[in-house]
Amino acid sequence: MRLKAEGLAARRGEDLLFSDISFDLGGGDALILTGHNGSGKSTLLRVVAGLLPAEAGRVTWSGPGESSRASEACHYLGHRNAMKPEMTVSENLSFWKTFLGDTARGRGVSIAEATELVGLGGIAHLPFGYLSAGQQRRMAFAKLLVAYRPVWILDEPMAALDARAEETFTDLIQRHLQAGGLLLAATHQPLGLDNAQELRMKGFSAFPQDALQ
Numbered sequence: 055m056r057l058k059a060e061g062l063a064a065r066r067g068e069d070l071l072f073s074d075i076s077f078d079l080g081g082g083d084a085l086i087l088t089g090h091n092g093s094g095k096s097t098l099l100r101v102v103a104g105l106l107p108a109e110a111g112r113v114t115w116s117g118p119g120e121s122s123r124a125s126e127a128c129h130y131l132g133h134r135n136a137m138k139p140e141m142t143v144s145e146n147l148s149f150w151k152t153f154l155g156d157t158a159r160g161r162g163v164s165i166a167e168a169t170e171l172v173g174l175g176g177i178a179h180l181p182f183g184y185l186s187a188g189q190q191r192r193m194a195f196a197k198l199l200v201a202y203r204p205v206w207i208l209d210e211p212m213a214a215l216d217a218r219a220e221e222t223f224t225d226l227i228q229r230h231l232q233a234g235g236l237l238l239a240a241t242h243q244p245l246g247l248d249n250a251q252e253l254r255m256k257g258f259s260a261f262p263q264d265a266l267q
């Protein structure tokens with residue numbers, strides 16, 4: 055399995071945020087995007103996930119007997135949790151499990167197992183909106199577990215987490231990588247992964263952000 059980006063550029067509004075971004079990831083590889091606020095990390099993740107068009111370049115996915123559309127191989131966890139606050143956690147996860155479905159390469163775990171894996175097995179009957187910010191983030195992460203996708207695209211996955219939840223996420227990410235999955239993540243915090251590659255986004259901002267760091 056390979057996820058390749060070649061010569062990617064993206065624009066938001068009038069501004070070209072980055073250009074000529076390339077990477078080539080195989081099974082078990084992790085690429086961490088770092089850089090100042092506004093440097094284009096989220097934008098790059100959304101381009102790779104197929105949620106924004108690229109200004110130039112392309113993203114390709116190749117796996118045995120699979121579609122070459124990279125977006126179909128990806129789980130995307132953005133800044134927002136993509137869960138309805140008035141629905142219970144179980145209802146939200148059930149929606150995602152059905153909507154995403156499984157692929158020929160693998161199957162997701164049950165909703166009960168996914169909520170146990172993120173350390174919150176007892177509260178899946180509650181409306182998502184009742185949960186604390188950290189609990190909501192954990193349950194959003196459970197979305198990655200209920201349907202299988204080989205590529206995990208995570209935007210600030212550790213936001214709002216306590217130390218124990220950070221360990222849980224690191225463990226789940228490591229298990230995903232050890233099973234041959236791929237990771238592309240933007241983060242300001244270390245994810246605790248060995249052998250992750252780093253791509254530092256510099257952006258084309260008119261402001262000398264790098265000088266401020």
Ligand SMILES: Nc1ncnc2c1ncn2[C@@H]1O[C@H](COP(=O)(O)OP(=O)(O)OP(=O)(O)O)[C@@H](O)[C@H]1O
Nearest residue numbers: 066067071089090091092093094095096097098240
């Ligand atoms: N819809 C939009 N229209 C115009 N500009 C946008 C839009 N969305 C984002 N931007 C701009 O694009 C730039 C890059 O934003 P992006 O969210 O990719 O940065 P980031 O590196 O992920 O930042 P952070 O570390 O703060 O999450 C920012 O200057 C932002 O204001």
